[in-house]
Amino acid sequence: MALQKTVKNKLVFSGIGLHSGKTITMTIRPADAGTGIIFHRIDMNPAVSIEAEACNVVNTRLSTTIGKSNASVSTIEHLMAALYGCGVDNAHIDIDGPEVPIMDGSAAPFVAALNETGTKTLTKHRKYIVVTKPVTVADGDKKVTLFPSRYYRISFDMRFNHPVVSNQFKSMKFDEEKFAADFAPARTFGFLAEVETLKANGLARGGSLENAVVIGDDGILNEGGLRYEDEFVRHKILDSVGDFYLAGHRIIGHIKAFKSGHDLNHKLVTELLVRKDCWKLDECTGKQDHVAASLSIPELAFSEA
């Protein structure tokens, strides 16, 4: 049986917000089974609590933002991916500003701290969204489909029209250790021309080479270069892990994304939650894939080639 988990102890992070440029302090606290992930804007009076669920998403431009009653928290996706990747189902997150600290632009600092603190196992079972029929959303040539599969897998196909970077494809069968080593350290990125436009519009004020990979006309501007040759597509998978966690439960299925981003990821989660004929919510006994196997769902619903 897979039991729910929370953080063992309190964790405090302090850092700047990518868009606001302000220093923000964030505390992750243990929560009871069934709580889910809840952000609390403790700088507001009274404090506003916002559940990290698709129904609370208010903006998907540049990052994923959740909000309620004039309060919002943006750039939640890297932290959500870290919580997912470290097995945390329930947590209270106190935050004193409108944005999760960007840290180094990846999920690695969150994953390292979560793994060091450790998790506490609770007494209730996890429930998984087991996909039984494909669900698709598209926007122009961008497309995301969630296929039935015995495992949680994300395959991402990203296209670049830039002389420095070419198209990238990667497929991740989710595994906590693999996620921590191969995906969590992949940083957010932007093109120099876009970064300048964002700054001129009052966005990305906290953005720097310390917290993002910046792609110039002739190459990567960061002194140390890339962390992986295909760091960009790894980051897109990391973003997707965070965005799809807003379904409220872990998914057993294969997400196949073509040129997707926060907006289309959110549309897929929303569509999935509406299409109740395409999945069942189930506690999994034994291995995580037990339910999918009992439903005769193949390991892979389509060829990877």
Ligand SMILES: [Zn+2]
């Ligand atoms: Zn990101």
